[in-house]
Amino acid sequence: MSTLALPSLKNCFVSQVRVTGDHRLAVKFQDALIAELHMGEWISRQHGSMIEPLKSPAFFADVSIQRGVLTWPNGYDIDPFSIRHWAEHGMD
Template sequence: MLIKVRKAKILGDVRLAVEFSDDTIGERDFSFIKSESGPMLEPLKELAYFQRVFVEDGVLTWPNGYDWDPIALHDEMKKAGLLHRLDAAE
């Protein structure tokens, strides 16, 4: 099953609520980005820029073209116990 991001909602600072195509949702803290390096990640270290995230073709994306693999994000969040079924969230 191909996993895509349906929605992303900013919860404050660098926390996002991410809804996936398999009807799961979870919250993810992206503060670790501040300690990462690379030209594509540098703009994301600024809060205002990070919060310009949007979903394009099922992928978290930023204006500079940086994107986050939805399957890797889903798997990481699932392993960390951060995902739950949408119907359980309501």
């Protein structure tokens, strides 16, 4: 049986974020890994009152970092382990 190597939580925290286009973010993690995430397709498949506003590119662009976690003005945030996984392996 193989085990999945998970990054440490510290390495999952985002230190910088920059909007690079509609539903696209460049993120830098605390261990200096930099990745660009194309999140439009993922967001379009999600449902619920918290994520619906993110479907607007203008609202999506209002992302911030709160304690290392990508967060939007309505309080929606994305698990840092997911962000790190997407950065390393893609969003498929």
